[in-house]
Amino acid sequence: MGKDSFYIKLVRDNIIHNFNYIKMSTQKEIIAVVKANAYGHGLKEVVPILVDAGCTYFAVARESEAFEILSLNISKIKILIFETIENFSLLKNFKNLEMVVNSIEELQELIRIKVDPLQLHLKFDFGFARNGFTEKEIEVVKNIIINNNIHFQGAMTHFFSSNTEETISVQNKFLDSIEYIGKEYFNIIHSQNSAATLLGLGDGSTHVRCGISLLGMLDPGIYNNNIKRSWSLSGPIYDIKDFSSLNFIGYERIKNIPVENYHKVAKIKLGYGDGFSKKNTNILCHVNSKEFPIIHISMDTSFILVDDSIKTGDLVEVYRDFEKSNDFLKMDHYEYTTLINNRIPRVVIK
Incomplete structure (x- = not known):
């Protein structure tokens, strides 16, 4: 980390607390979703912390993220990839990798090349407009499973709303579909995201699938004092100048900047090259x-x-208040934390 660098601080004990709280309150095993660089927290930093907490199941969106976890050389963990991988033989080479099957064509091809079905999870879609088998395809899926007598690792769906009635409706359709096909064909069933888990929704699942809540972030409108934030972005001021010696601030003429009540400008080593978008212009930071x-x-x-x-040298913190930052940026916190790239180091503290 360079002199006067900005950094993301991760509180290890808070991540472990969140994992233990969710596991104890749900009485279910957790599939920890660490896609998008663990929502900007740092995949290579977060995974070992969760392993220390007792997590053995992880989920990512893409195979490149799975390889990042594999590079950590952690034994006895499983990695579920949500998106279709490019080369199905990857599953034969890495037995701890699992993949979500998103279409009839994929399912038929995976059966044809004899991929171990205990590395496969069938995904069902009930209006989310993502990948997955539609309600109209459930009969076809059932016939394929029964005709081939295949037992899969998992069945899953994804909730597209934190609205209680819609979530329950999707969950009921999902469970009805699994019952119709035969739930004995699936080792595990998972549907609950962070919002549904904390709201106590998602009956019938054997595992919960959490991402942001493990890391201490909550969906808008959901409050739970037991979830502890683990992420902060900060760094020191490395230079201060008086306006009297300046014509420009950055690339902007001072006369074009509303500088009332101020006559000094401080510089920090954080910019759009780090994923700190220009949309943050005029956001308030804390010093x-x-x-x-x-x-x-x-x-x-x-x-x-x-x-x-x-x-x-004074410490600057950006995004100290997620709610205020969300209102200013018109986006959720897990969107802009994910934007901060790996030019900004992640530092783990207790």
Whole structure:
């Protein structure tokens, strides 16, 4: 980590607490979703923490993410890939990899080339407009399973709403479909995402499939004081200049920037090259328990209007208040945390 660098701090004990809380409150095993670099927390940092907590099942969106986990050389874990992989022989080479089957064509091809069905999860879609077997295809799926007498590792669906009535409706359709096909053909059944898990929805599942809640983030409108945040983005001020010596702040002329009540500008090493989008222009950050606006963002640097109380080396925290940041950016916190790329180091603390 370079001098005056920004970094993401991960609180290890909070992640472990969240895992234990969800496991105890649901009395179910957890499939930990760590896609998109563990929602910006850092996949290679988060997975070992969850393994220490007792997690043995992980899920990612893409095979490249699965290979990142494999590179950690952690034994006795399973990795489920949601998207179709490019080369099905990968499943034969890595027995701890599993894949979601998203279409009739995929299912037939996987049977034809004799991929171990205990590495496969069948996905059912009930209006989410993602991949998966539709209600009209359930009869075909049933016939394929029964005619070939195949027992799969799992059956799954995905809730497309945190609305209680819609979630229950999808869950009932899913369970009815599994019963119709024969639930004895599936070792595990999973549907519950973070929202449904914390709302107590998703009866009939054997496993819960959580991502953001394990990391201490909640879907909008859901509150649970037992879930502890684990992520923060911060770094020091590395330079401060008085406006009297400047014509520009970054690439912007000072006369074009609303600088009322300020006469100094501080620089931090965080920019859109790090995934800190220019949409953050004018967002408030925290320095010494006070709020100051970030008024210009370049590729490697951002500029903050500050007062005389701020000094070089003072710690700046961005996105301290997720709710305020969500309102300002018009997006959810797990969207902008995911944008912060690996130019920003992840530092694990207890």
